[in-house]
Structure formats: structure tokens, C-alpha cells
Amino acid sequence: MLRNERWTVTNTQITHIQIDNYGPWTVTPEPRREVDLQTLQSRLYADLAQLFGNRDGYIFFSRFDNMIAVTNGLDEAAHALIQESVGNRYPVTMSLSVATGTTPVSALGTATEQLQEAGSAQDKGRREVLRGQTIDEQFRKETDVQLAHFDVDDATEKYTDQLNEFDTFIQIEQGYASLMKYMREAHDSLSFFVGGDNVIAVCPDLDEADYHDAINHVREEVDVELKVGVGRGRTAATAGMDAKHALETCRATGEAVTIETGTTE
Amino acid sequence: MLRNERWTVTNTQITHIQIDNYGPWTVTPEPRREVDLQTLQSRLYADLAQLFGNRDGYIFFSRFDNMIAVTNGLDEAAHALIQESVGNRYPVTMSLSVATGTTPVSALGTATEQLQEAGSAQDKGRREVLRGQTIDEQFRKETDVQLAHFDVDDATEKYTDQLNEFDTFIQIEQGYASLMKYMREAHDSLSFFVGGDNVIAVCPDLDEADYHDAINHVREEVDVELKVGVGRGRTAATAGMDAKHALETCRATGEAVTIETGTTE
Amino acid sequence: MLRNERWTVTNTQITHIQIDNYGPWTVTPEPRREVDLQTLQSRLYADLAQLFGNRDGYIFFSRFDNMIAVTNGLDEAAHALIQESVGNRYPVTMSLSVATGTTPVSALGTATEQLQEAGSAQDKGRREVLRGQTIDEQFRKETDVQLAHFDVDDATEKYTDQLNEFDTFIQIEQGYASLMKYMREAHDSLSFFVGGDNVIAVCPDLDEADYHDAINHVREEVDVELKVGVGRGRTAATAGMDAKHALETCRATGEAVTIETGTTE
Amino acid sequence: MLRNERWTVTNTQITHIQIDNYGPWTVTPEPRREVDLQTLQSRLYADLAQLFGNRDGYIFFSRFDNMIAVTNGLDEAAHALIQESVGNRYPVTMSLSVATGTTPVSALGTATEQLQEAGSAQDKGRREVLRGQTIDEQFRKETDVQLAHFDVDDATEKYTDQLNEFDTFIQIEQGYASLMKYMREAHDSLSFFVGGDNVIAVCPDLDEADYHDAINHVREEVDVELKVGVGRGRTAATAGMDAKHALETCRATGEAVTIETGTTE
Missing domain, CATH: 3.30.70.270 (Reverse transcriptase/Diguanylate cyclase domain)
Known part of the structure; x- marks a missing residue:
């Protein structure tokens, strides 16, 4: 099969999701029961699969405390609502950083950098960061x-x-x-x-x-x-x-x- | 730190959990939406983490359609109840096979074999198998x-x-x-x-x-x-x-x- | 406080959600464990709260096997996706009927009638009905x-x-x-x-x-x-x-x- | 049908479950989105249905922020584990009070009193109370x-x-x-x-x-x-x-x- 000539460069919008200060939380004041941590992590992922997925995005669990999503079509308001909904229903909060790029790696690179600039993953004071740029509706294409x-x-x-x-x-x-x-x-x-x-x-x-x-x-x-x-x-x-x-x-x-x-x- | 001399051989009870005929189900009649499959899998795992975990077992998601649990202390009735509870609440069913051994690998080996003998993972007629032996209460030890x-x-x-x-x-x-x-x-x-x-x-x-x-x-x-x-x-x-x-x-x-x-x- | 004169007649869009043939399912082949039914019902409601809610709708559990939602802003495609997502993840399916009216009662009356015309709530052959009319975007108002x-x-x-x-x-x-x-x-x-x-x-x-x-x-x-x-x-x-x-x-x-x-x- | 003569007085063990300081939490710092509250409440109830139910208890949602369970067979350790598991996975905590009586109403009366003595439902300082008496295994009967x-x-x-x-x-x-x-x-x-x-x-x-x-x-x-x-x-x-x-x-x-x-x- 020949490559379709009309296909052009991709424009992937990637969101890096990070649970705020999660590691320390799991052992404070004492190590928490593993089965509860597993339940929390997999349910949070399931919720995000629905929250992103029902807006035509995909999210991958990767490390569970850090997740990566493909979010073409989700604007900043959608990201903010997802962040708020999790904050309302879980004992932990999460930060989101979104970026775009011609390759998924470059998009993620920018997203992670924005998050790192806001503070360490284990910074107690860094909570519910929401940063980055989404693709304007007018620039979106069928081949992104x-x-x-x-x-x-x-x-x-x-x-x-x-x-x-x-x-x-x-x-x-x-x-x-x-x-x-x-x-x-x-x-x-x-x-x-x-x-x-x-x-x-x-x-x-x-x-x-x-x-x-x-x-x-x-x-x-x-x-x-x-x-x-x-x-x-x-x-x-x-x-x-x-x-x-x-x-x-x-x-x-x-x-x-x-x-x-x-x-x- | 020296090894504690009283420690002796382990006696691990392992349960192999397999969703029945899952692969074909995910693409019948058409491929199902990935976000729904991800939600289903991670919620099923979360439920099993609670169901096994609240009986002091551990379950690991491994491949999600096949999971592995450490189930010392869970008898056959507990396994049957977990199987029934999932069957009551999910669109898929699961088979369970349990075995014990002096190493986790040998226990799992027996558990998987019992399941394979009951039929293929993609056998339409093989549903809700429950097989194997658990450790009698009188033989359980603090070092299992x-x-x-x-x-x-x-x-x-x-x-x-x-x-x-x-x-x-x-x-x-x-x-x-x-x-x-x-x-x-x-x-x-x-x-x-x-x-x-x-x-x-x-x-x-x-x-x-x-x-x-x-x-x-x-x-x-x-x-x-x-x-x-x-x-x-x-x-x-x-x-x-x-x-x-x-x-x-x-x-x-x-x-x-x-x-x-x-x-x- | 005086009534705001600019307020006018409402235009409520109501969706009637009915689990298909649920009563018989709960006792077939034997009565199912009550705790599993309670878990199923309340989780299905929670999922629908998110599915409708993240599109700015509200859903009420009312009888759990029949639920009522306010769905202004949700078109037929959104209803279809919600129906499919539940069908992918639950052992039961659901029918949806949507209608509008100047009072919520008249909207619901139409919605329920459409569903009743499609068959009884306990009709084995009536599954995943999706009927009715949503409000065209151009006719929606800030006071609906x-x-x-x-x-x-x-x-x-x-x-x-x-x-x-x-x-x-x-x-x-x-x-x-x-x-x-x-x-x-x-x-x-x-x-x-x-x-x-x-x-x-x-x-x-x-x-x-x-x-x-x-x-x-x-x-x-x-x-x-x-x-x-x-x-x-x-x-x-x-x-x-x-x-x-x-x-x-x-x-x-x-x-x-x-x-x-x-x-x- | 005649009443079975061997039936005697019941001995119901009732647990009153109360989310700590829930009302104020729902509006602090601003009213939280209703769909998130509904999701939180119904999922918490579903989890408790499994946690109590898998130990042969029943729980009823009643007002959701206050729930009532029949807990014959659950000892204090089981109650403590359920309380801890919820505390590990939800943004809210809950207090539990358990009592027994020859009628369900008298059992509940004692349970609620114990909780009220520990502080108001909206007392900021009263968290994760666990009080009361369960039935000793030796006194349990088939007709409780x-x-x-x-x-x-x-x-x-x-x-x-x-x-x-x-x-x-x-x-x-x-x-x-x-x-x-x-x-x-x-x-x-x-x-x-x-x-x-x-x-x-x-x-x-x-x-x-x-x-x-x-x-x-x-x-x-x-x-x-x-x-x-x-x-x-x-x-x-x-x-x-x-x-x-x-x-x-x-x-x-x-x-x-x-x-x-x-x-x-």
C-alpha cells in the first residue's frame, strides 16, 4: 500500500498529567495499604479515561502517578473542568500541562518542561497547576x-x-x-x-x-x-x-x- | 542484617484470574471504543483489588485480561463469591484457578495449567471456571x-x-x-x-x-x-x-x- | 425581590433513561445478591452523572432503574455515545427517550410516551431504544x-x-x-x-x-x-x-x- | 403459613455511618458542582455496599451523608478497616458507631447517641470516630x-x-x-x-x-x-x-x- 500523499505533518496536542506530591502522600503519616493505593490509582485512571475519552481524547496510564494524554480537541476550559472534577472527588489533586508539536515527543517535551518550571513533582506548595497552549479550532486538521x-x-x-x-x-x-x-x-x-x-x-x-x-x-x-x-x-x-x-x-x-x-x- | 534463622520455606497461594474470551469480545461485532475498554479493565482491576485486598490478599493487574493474585487466607468460597460478584456487575465473566507451591512460580505454573486444561482463553464455551486447591487453615504459617x-x-x-x-x-x-x-x-x-x-x-x-x-x-x-x-x-x-x-x-x-x-x- | 421581567417561558429538554428489562434480570436465573445490585445501580448512576454532567446536564437517580435527566445542550450524538458507553461496560443496557416542552412535566410526558410506544419496560426484545427530539442549537436561550x-x-x-x-x-x-x-x-x-x-x-x-x-x-x-x-x-x-x-x-x-x-x- | 415457633427475639447489630462535616465541605470555598457531589456520594455508597456486603452485611444509602447498615458478623477490626479504606481513597472521612438491640430502632438509637456524644455532625474537630459494641461470636444465633x-x-x-x-x-x-x-x-x-x-x-x-x-x-x-x-x-x-x-x-x-x-x- 502506498503512502497517502495528502498526508502531511501531524500536529499532536499532548497533556502531561501529574498527581501533586503523590509519593510523600502514599507514606504519610504511615505507608497506606497497597490495595487502597492500587484502587485509587486505577479508578482515577478510569475516570480520566472517561473524562478525556468522552471529548475524543485518549489517556494512557503509563506510571499512574504521571499520565500522558492525546488531547486534540480539548481546550483549556475542558482541562480545567477535568482538574476540578478530580479535585472534588479524590483525596489528591493533579496538575496538567498541555503543549503541541509536530512530533508527540516534542509536544510532551514542552508540556513536561512547563510543569517542571512550576515546581517539583514533590513540591508541597505546587498544586493544581494548569499550563500551556491548545490548538486553536481554526488550525485543526483531519490529519493532526x-x-x-x-x-x-x-x-x-x-x-x-x-x-x-x-x-x-x-x-x-x-x-x-x-x-x-x-x-x-x-x-x-x-x-x-x-x-x-x-x-x-x-x-x-x-x-x-x-x-x-x-x-x-x-x-x-x-x-x-x-x-x-x-x-x-x-x-x-x-x-x-x-x-x-x-x-x-x-x-x-x-x-x-x-x-x-x-x-x- | 542477618537472615532470621527461623524463616523457612514459603508456601504461596497464587490465583490466576482470566477474563473469559475477552479478546474476541473487544472486537465483536465491531471494535469497541478504546476508552471504554480501558475504563472496564481498570475498574475491574480496582474492584478485584478491593475484593481480594479486603481479605488480606494482593492482586496485580499484569496484562489486565489475565491477572495474578496472592491469596493466602482466601478459601474456595471466597473465590466463588468474588467470581459471582464480578459476573453480576460486568459484561464479561472470569475464570479463577488457584494453587500453592514452595515458590510463587511453581504455584502459578499449577494454577495456569489447571486453567489451560479447562479450555483455551478464547474458548467460547469455557466460562466461570473455578479450580484448584487452597491451603487448609491448619497448615498456614506466619512465614508463608x-x-x-x-x-x-x-x-x-x-x-x-x-x-x-x-x-x-x-x-x-x-x-x-x-x-x-x-x-x-x-x-x-x-x-x-x-x-x-x-x-x-x-x-x-x-x-x-x-x-x-x-x-x-x-x-x-x-x-x-x-x-x-x-x-x-x-x-x-x-x-x-x-x-x-x-x-x-x-x-x-x-x-x-x-x-x-x-x-x- | 421582583421577578425579572426578561424571564420568559422555559424550554426544558428532558431525557427518560430506562434500564432494559431490569426487573427480570435481577432474579434470573436466581435472585442476585442485593449488595451487587446496589453497587451496580449506584455506579451506573455515578457514571451517568459524569457522562451527562460533563456536558452540562443533570441526572437524577429517582428509581435507579428509571432515571430522569435535564439535557439541554446534549444532541442525539451525545445521547448515542452515552448509551454505547454503558452498553460496553455493564451487564445491562439502557433505552433513552428525549423530548422538550414548556414545562418539565410535559417534556417528560412526551419522552415517556415515546419509550412506552417502543415496548414495555419488561419486553425482552426492546433494547437500546434511542428516540426523540433535541433542541436545535439556534433555538436555545439563556433562560431555557x-x-x-x-x-x-x-x-x-x-x-x-x-x-x-x-x-x-x-x-x-x-x-x-x-x-x-x-x-x-x-x-x-x-x-x-x-x-x-x-x-x-x-x-x-x-x-x-x-x-x-x-x-x-x-x-x-x-x-x-x-x-x-x-x-x-x-x-x-x-x-x-x-x-x-x-x-x-x-x-x-x-x-x-x-x-x-x-x-x- | 404458621409462624415458626423456634423463632425468637432478634438481635440486630446496626452501624450508623456519618460523613464528617460534609455539609460545610460541599460549599467550601464555593458550592461544588452537583454532578461531582452526586458521583462522590453514589460511589462512596457503592464502595460501602461492597465493603459491608462482602462481609455479609447490608448498607442502605438513606440520606447518603448518613447511612445505616446491618452489620451482624462484622467486628470492630472490620469496621476500622472500612473506615481506613475510605479515608485513603476519598476527599472526606467518615465516623462509625455500632450498637445492638432487640429491635433495629433501639440498636440504631444507641448507635446514633454514641455518635452525637462524640460531637456534632458539623463539628470540624470530630473526625473518624469509631465507637460501640459488636456481638461476641459466642452469642450470635441463626435468628439474629x-x-x-x-x-x-x-x-x-x-x-x-x-x-x-x-x-x-x-x-x-x-x-x-x-x-x-x-x-x-x-x-x-x-x-x-x-x-x-x-x-x-x-x-x-x-x-x-x-x-x-x-x-x-x-x-x-x-x-x-x-x-x-x-x-x-x-x-x-x-x-x-x-x-x-x-x-x-x-x-x-x-x-x-x-x-x-x-x-x-
């Missing part, structure tokens, strides 16, 4: 966001139904560790494990050869076989759904890389 | 479970406040990938990332030298500096809380390894 | 929604700190039962208990005398003393927040009725 | 708890499928208001609306004639026709499940009152 949805070939047959669950998990995890590092270093992309054998990468304007390159790298480094569907859209929701459909096409055709070109254009 | 709580030295100062969030995440992730593989292969342990810069490992009867060995391996392989607190107890909750206190001792003393010996004996 | 926020005078001092909790609850409940019936019959309004000693009423264009009339009725019928703040807005969120501020004014001034006039105009 | 599960005859056919949803709700609500007041005054029982057309009452040792009396009262006062299933057990979970089965028997036989006698003895 590119998402790639990877999964592992025949994971159920090769791993889940054969190995003990931790050894399966090691395979998936080593594949993810290899992919996320390579995609960042070679392709300025941010890749996130999203459960099962799935990884979603937020990418700049990569083409089919780039994805083959990444898949080859992971095969060679850790012997895990991936395939990927790629979508493009005005928002993360659109690009992500196209990527899912493209991955279904891979399953049907046996191709390792499918770039969805029709739906969003 | 050993947990180790690792974190990264000065992660906030060295990474979070310096690098962009994804590059910080890469450091944490590479450290985790190295640790989880090595602890499994060299020390029969199951290690899980639990957010921030924290990893909890379910271990057999390892001693201080074993933990130094693991920390050295990660430093050499990926240049990430870890410390670890270790606890031992009748349940995951007790062992885990002791491990947290031991890690606080590391922070106070600068030691890389602290094994809590007092509280539970 | 009128909300009144009632509370009980000195409830903590008179009841909570004096009586056993159930006898306090009886006072609040009798006050609510009296108010909700009278406001419906005399003033075409829909009144909902929202916890504590608070009731929120969705009203047509009522004036100060109407609210005094309702308060007098409740005092005479069940000897419970109410006060009320009233707000008006383009959405439930705006009208509701104005009503809260008006109620704070009642607390400060001792007035039984305060109609907020400034903020939204 | 009596629960009655009421519903409205043919509610779907007579109301839900005929009236607008608010007019249906008025019928249910007036029936509940009548029942809850009468059962408290005439029969020392605590009755709670639990959604749909269902009410669960926590009762002393009432017999069939008592339930007919209550049903007759509601019919005469507000023209709502009820039926009821009654169960008895060592815990709320057992008694409640028996009551559900008894109500199913009413549906099958057309009897207005069924008292389950077999299962728990």
Missing part, C-alpha cells in the same frame, strides 16, 4: 493525529494457552520494552501498553516502511512478532478507531502493517 | 508469604523533575523489564510494576544476598539503581506492609536492602 | 432551564444532632414526599431528593410567590421548614450553580426564597 | 436478623408502562413514605427504598399478621398495593436472600406475605 495499534501475532495460541501466565507476561513485557524504547528513539513516538497483547503508539507522520522497521527491530531484539494497524484523524478517538479497523484488516489479510486511508478523508 | 517492595533511588530528582515524562517512563520501564525477567529466571519470583517507580515481587525464601544480586543485575544491565524492603507474613497484606516499612528504613539508613524481621514474629 | 435548590432549615441542629438517624430521615423523607407531589401537581415541576436535606426541582417559569406557596404547603402538611434558591440558565449546570449560590444567599440573609438574577444574564 | 423485602404489585403494568415516569415515581415514593413511617412507629422497623419498586425493612421478630397490618395501612393511606417476602438469618446476607426467595414465592402463589422458614434452619 496518527495512532498505531500493535498486537502480538497469535499470542493466545503461542503464549497464553501454553506458558504459565507470568512467562506469557514476560514475552509481552519484553516486546513492549523493546518497542517503546525503539519507537521513541528512532521514530519520535510514544508507545503505551494497554492490556492483553496490545500497544498503542502516538506517532508523527510515519509511513509503512517505518512500521516494518520497528516490527523488525522487536523481532530481532526479543523474538516477539508484532503486527500493526495505523489510523489518522482529527482526534485521538477517530485515529484510534481507524487503527483498530486497520488491525482487523491485518488479521484478515495476514499483512503485518495496514494503514487505514479511507475513512477519515 | 514473602514480598519485596522495590523502588528506584531518587527517581523524582534524577528523572521526573529532569526528563520529559516519557523518557522518565523509559527508565522505569527498562528497569522493570530487566528486574521482572531476572527475578523470575534466577529467583523463581513474580515481579509486578505497581505505579510510580515501585515494583512488588512475590518471592520464595530469598535472603539478603539474593536481593543484592538482583539489584546488581539491574544496575549492570540497564543502569537503574534500585533499593528494596522485604516482609514476611501469614498473608500478602501483612508481608506487604512489612515490606513497605522496610523500604522506609532503607530511605532512612541508605541501605539498599532491608529485611523486616520484627513485626510479624 | 429553571432549577430550584431546596434544603431544610437547621436540619443538623434540629434533627441530625438530636434524633436517631432514622427519625431524622423520616422528617426529611416526609418533607420530600410532600414537596415532590405538590410541586408536580400545583407547579408542573419535577423534584428530586439529592442527599442530606437537599432537593432539586426542575421547574417551569415559576416566580417567588410560587416558591413561597410550595414552602407553605410543606410546612402545613408535614411541619418541615424549607428554604430555596432558584437559578436560571442555558443548561442545567448553569441554572443549578446559580441556584446553589442563591441558596447560600438565603443562608446569609435569612430569606426563605432567593431568585438569582444576575449571573446568567 | 429479620429482613422483609417488599415490592409493589404489578408496578410495571400499572405504572411504568402507563404513566409518565415522574407520576410512576410519585406512586412508589408515596408508598414508601407511608410504609417507612408506619413500620417505624408501629413495628420498630427500619425501611429503606432500594430502587425500582423495592423496599427492604430491617425488623424485629414480626409475624405474618404484622406484615398484613403494614400492607393494609399503606393500601388505605395511599392506595398502593404491596407484597412482602420475609427471611431470617445469622447475617443480613442470609436473611435478605431468604426474603428474596420468599418474595418469589409470593409472585408464584399470589400470597401477599410469605415468611421463609426452611432455608436457614
Whole structure:
């Protein structure tokens, strides 16, 4: 499949979400019960998945105390409301910093810098920071966001139904560790494990050869076989759904890389 | 600190939790919205954290569609109630298989095998399996479970406040990938990332030298500096809380390894 | 305070939400555990509170299996997304019917009729109905929604700190039962208990005398003393927040009725 | 059906749960968004339904900021863990007071008094109170708890499928208001609306004639026709499940009152 010539540079809007002074809170005055921390973190993430997701954004849990979201289409007011809603319902607060860039890495770089300038992640006095720039409606395009949805070939047959669950998990995890590092270093992309054998990468304007390159790298480094569907859209929701459909096409055709070109254009 | 001589072999009870036929469900009849899947997965995990945790167990999300729990103290009736409660409240069901062993890896191995014998993870007809053996109350001991709580030295100062969030995440992730593989292969342990810069490992009867060995391996392989607190107890909750206190001792003393010996004996 | 002359007729958009075939589901194949049903119902309501609320709507739990929402500003696509999101994450589905009217009662009447025409609440074949008309953006006005926020005078001092909790609850409940019936019959309004000693009423264009009339009725019928703040807005969120501020004014001034006039105009 | 002669006096353990200083918190520094308060309240209730329910207790939301639970079988440690878990995960804390009595009303009376003695519900300094006595394991009996599960005859056919949803709700609500007041005054029982057309009452040792009396009262006062299933057990979970089965028997036989006698003895 040829690369669609009308595709141009991406314009990804990235939000860095950081729970304020979370580490110290978890051990003050005594270490808190782990199951409560796990519950708090995963419910906060679930809430943010809905809050960003219902505005067509995507959020990834990454480290849970620091999360990364693709927020094209969310303006400052939407960010402020999300921040306030969490502050109203959780024992912790969170800071948000948003930025845009032609690659996801450069956007995140700016977002994190703005947050670091406001104070340390463990600064007691730094709470509910909200900084940065969103993309003006007039400058948004149908091609702003590119998402790639990877999964592992025949994971159920090769791993889940054969190995003990931790050894399966090691395979998936080593594949993810290899992919996320390579995609960042070679392709300025941010890749996130999203459960099962799935990884979603937020990418700049990569083409089919780039994805083959990444898949080859992971095969060679850790012997895990991936395939990927790629979508493009005005928002993360659109690009992500196209990527899912493209991955279904891979399953049907046996191709390792499918770039969805029709739906969003 | 010398190893406590009264410590003996562990007897870890491990439960393998698997969402029934989840992969196909996520794309039937069409791929479902990613934010809803993320919400479903993280809320299910949060609920299980409470359901197991309020019976003094620990559960780790690992791949979300397959989870691993330390369940010393939970009998078959408790497992059945958890299974029923999820079936009553979610659009998916889950199968549970429980086993015990002198190492966590051997316990999990048995648990997974029992599940695989009942059918494939993507078998449409295999639903709400509940299999295995729990430890009879009379055979339970104060030393059955050993947990180790690792974190990264000065992660906030060295990474979070310096690098962009994804590059910080890469450091944490590479450290985790190295640790989880090595602890499994060299020390029969199951290690899980639990957010921030924290990893909890379910271990057999390892001693201080074993933990130094693991920390050295990660430093050499990926240049990430870890410390670890270790606890031992009748349940995951007790062992885990002791491990947290031991890690606080590391922070106070600068030691890389602290094994809590007092509280539970 | 005089009635603001610029206020005109309301145009409330009401959505009737009904869980499909819920009663039979709760007892099939056997009665399900009550705590799971309670958890399911209250979490579904919480999710809908966020899903509608983050689009500036309000939803009331009323009977939990049937809920009523004020949805000015939510179009059909928003309703469809909410319906799909619940279908993706719960073991039950829900039908939605939306209508508008110059009084909340007439809007709800139309909404319920549309649903009844589609089939019984316990019709096995009727699932995920989505019917009705929303207000076109061009016809929306700053005065479309009128909300009144009632509370009980000195409830903590008179009841909570004096009586056993159930006898306090009886006072609040009798006050609510009296108010909700009278406001419906005399003033075409829909009144909902929202916890504590608070009731929120969705009203047509009522004036100060109407609210005094309702308060007098409740005092005479069940000897419970109410006060009320009233707000008006383009959405439930705006009208509701104005009503809260008006109620704070009642607390400060001792007035039984305060109609907020400034903020939204 | 004759009353089972072996049934004797009940011994209900009741816990009064109160969110500390909640009213002031909801308006400080400004009134908080209603949808966030509704989400917070209903999720807290859902969590408590699981926390109490998985120990075979029942909790009712009543006013949400004050809740009432039947806690036979939960000792002080279980109460403390529930209190701590909520404190770890919510922006508010809660106080708990537990007491026992031969009637639910007398148990609750003692529980509330203990809480009132500790300070006002809106006392800023009174936080996380935990008071009272639970029943020693040796004194617990299979007949300690009596629960009655009421519903409205043919509610779907007579109301839900005929009236607008608010007019249906008025019928249910007036029936509940009548029942809850009468059962408290005439029969020392605590009755709670639990959604749909269902009410669960926590009762002393009432017999069939008592339930007919209550049903007759509601019919005469507000023209709502009820039926009821009654169960008895060592815990709320057992008694409640028996009551559900008894109500199913009413549906099958057309009897207005069924008292389950077999299962728990």
C-alpha cells in the first residue's frame, strides 16, 4: 500500500498529567495499604479515561502517578473542568500541562518542561497547576493525529494457552520494552501498553516502511512478532478507531502493517 | 542484617484470574471504543483489588485480561463469591484457578495449567471456571508469604523533575523489564510494576544476598539503581506492609536492602 | 425581590433513561445478591452523572432503574455515545427517550410516551431504544432551564444532632414526599431528593410567590421548614450553580426564597 | 403459613455511618458542582455496599451523608478497616458507631447517641470516630436478623408502562413514605427504598399478621398495593436472600406475605 500523499505533518496536542506530591502522600503519616493505593490509582485512571475519552481524547496510564494524554480537541476550559472534577472527588489533586508539536515527543517535551518550571513533582506548595497552549479550532486538521495499534501475532495460541501466565507476561513485557524504547528513539513516538497483547503508539507522520522497521527491530531484539494497524484523524478517538479497523484488516489479510486511508478523508 | 534463622520455606497461594474470551469480545461485532475498554479493565482491576485486598490478599493487574493474585487466607468460597460478584456487575465473566507451591512460580505454573486444561482463553464455551486447591487453615504459617517492595533511588530528582515524562517512563520501564525477567529466571519470583517507580515481587525464601544480586543485575544491565524492603507474613497484606516499612528504613539508613524481621514474629 | 421581567417561558429538554428489562434480570436465573445490585445501580448512576454532567446536564437517580435527566445542550450524538458507553461496560443496557416542552412535566410526558410506544419496560426484545427530539442549537436561550435548590432549615441542629438517624430521615423523607407531589401537581415541576436535606426541582417559569406557596404547603402538611434558591440558565449546570449560590444567599440573609438574577444574564 | 415457633427475639447489630462535616465541605470555598457531589456520594455508597456486603452485611444509602447498615458478623477490626479504606481513597472521612438491640430502632438509637456524644455532625474537630459494641461470636444465633423485602404489585403494568415516569415515581415514593413511617412507629422497623419498586425493612421478630397490618395501612393511606417476602438469618446476607426467595414465592402463589422458614434452619 502506498503512502497517502495528502498526508502531511501531524500536529499532536499532548497533556502531561501529574498527581501533586503523590509519593510523600502514599507514606504519610504511615505507608497506606497497597490495595487502597492500587484502587485509587486505577479508578482515577478510569475516570480520566472517561473524562478525556468522552471529548475524543485518549489517556494512557503509563506510571499512574504521571499520565500522558492525546488531547486534540480539548481546550483549556475542558482541562480545567477535568482538574476540578478530580479535585472534588479524590483525596489528591493533579496538575496538567498541555503543549503541541509536530512530533508527540516534542509536544510532551514542552508540556513536561512547563510543569517542571512550576515546581517539583514533590513540591508541597505546587498544586493544581494548569499550563500551556491548545490548538486553536481554526488550525485543526483531519490529519493532526496518527495512532498505531500493535498486537502480538497469535499470542493466545503461542503464549497464553501454553506458558504459565507470568512467562506469557514476560514475552509481552519484553516486546513492549523493546518497542517503546525503539519507537521513541528512532521514530519520535510514544508507545503505551494497554492490556492483553496490545500497544498503542502516538506517532508523527510515519509511513509503512517505518512500521516494518520497528516490527523488525522487536523481532530481532526479543523474538516477539508484532503486527500493526495505523489510523489518522482529527482526534485521538477517530485515529484510534481507524487503527483498530486497520488491525482487523491485518488479521484478515495476514499483512503485518495496514494503514487505514479511507475513512477519515 | 542477618537472615532470621527461623524463616523457612514459603508456601504461596497464587490465583490466576482470566477474563473469559475477552479478546474476541473487544472486537465483536465491531471494535469497541478504546476508552471504554480501558475504563472496564481498570475498574475491574480496582474492584478485584478491593475484593481480594479486603481479605488480606494482593492482586496485580499484569496484562489486565489475565491477572495474578496472592491469596493466602482466601478459601474456595471466597473465590466463588468474588467470581459471582464480578459476573453480576460486568459484561464479561472470569475464570479463577488457584494453587500453592514452595515458590510463587511453581504455584502459578499449577494454577495456569489447571486453567489451560479447562479450555483455551478464547474458548467460547469455557466460562466461570473455578479450580484448584487452597491451603487448609491448619497448615498456614506466619512465614508463608514473602514480598519485596522495590523502588528506584531518587527517581523524582534524577528523572521526573529532569526528563520529559516519557523518557522518565523509559527508565522505569527498562528497569522493570530487566528486574521482572531476572527475578523470575534466577529467583523463581513474580515481579509486578505497581505505579510510580515501585515494583512488588512475590518471592520464595530469598535472603539478603539474593536481593543484592538482583539489584546488581539491574544496575549492570540497564543502569537503574534500585533499593528494596522485604516482609514476611501469614498473608500478602501483612508481608506487604512489612515490606513497605522496610523500604522506609532503607530511605532512612541508605541501605539498599532491608529485611523486616520484627513485626510479624 | 421582583421577578425579572426578561424571564420568559422555559424550554426544558428532558431525557427518560430506562434500564432494559431490569426487573427480570435481577432474579434470573436466581435472585442476585442485593449488595451487587446496589453497587451496580449506584455506579451506573455515578457514571451517568459524569457522562451527562460533563456536558452540562443533570441526572437524577429517582428509581435507579428509571432515571430522569435535564439535557439541554446534549444532541442525539451525545445521547448515542452515552448509551454505547454503558452498553460496553455493564451487564445491562439502557433505552433513552428525549423530548422538550414548556414545562418539565410535559417534556417528560412526551419522552415517556415515546419509550412506552417502543415496548414495555419488561419486553425482552426492546433494547437500546434511542428516540426523540433535541433542541436545535439556534433555538436555545439563556433562560431555557429553571432549577430550584431546596434544603431544610437547621436540619443538623434540629434533627441530625438530636434524633436517631432514622427519625431524622423520616422528617426529611416526609418533607420530600410532600414537596415532590405538590410541586408536580400545583407547579408542573419535577423534584428530586439529592442527599442530606437537599432537593432539586426542575421547574417551569415559576416566580417567588410560587416558591413561597410550595414552602407553605410543606410546612402545613408535614411541619418541615424549607428554604430555596432558584437559578436560571442555558443548561442545567448553569441554572443549578446559580441556584446553589442563591441558596447560600438565603443562608446569609435569612430569606426563605432567593431568585438569582444576575449571573446568567 | 404458621409462624415458626423456634423463632425468637432478634438481635440486630446496626452501624450508623456519618460523613464528617460534609455539609460545610460541599460549599467550601464555593458550592461544588452537583454532578461531582452526586458521583462522590453514589460511589462512596457503592464502595460501602461492597465493603459491608462482602462481609455479609447490608448498607442502605438513606440520606447518603448518613447511612445505616446491618452489620451482624462484622467486628470492630472490620469496621476500622472500612473506615481506613475510605479515608485513603476519598476527599472526606467518615465516623462509625455500632450498637445492638432487640429491635433495629433501639440498636440504631444507641448507635446514633454514641455518635452525637462524640460531637456534632458539623463539628470540624470530630473526625473518624469509631465507637460501640459488636456481638461476641459466642452469642450470635441463626435468628439474629429479620429482613422483609417488599415490592409493589404489578408496578410495571400499572405504572411504568402507563404513566409518565415522574407520576410512576410519585406512586412508589408515596408508598414508601407511608410504609417507612408506619413500620417505624408501629413495628420498630427500619425501611429503606432500594430502587425500582423495592423496599427492604430491617425488623424485629414480626409475624405474618404484622406484615398484613403494614400492607393494609399503606393500601388505605395511599392506595398502593404491596407484597412482602420475609427471611431470617445469622447475617443480613442470609436473611435478605431468604426474603428474596420468599418474595418469589409470593409472585408464584399470589400470597401477599410469605415468611421463609426452611432455608436457614
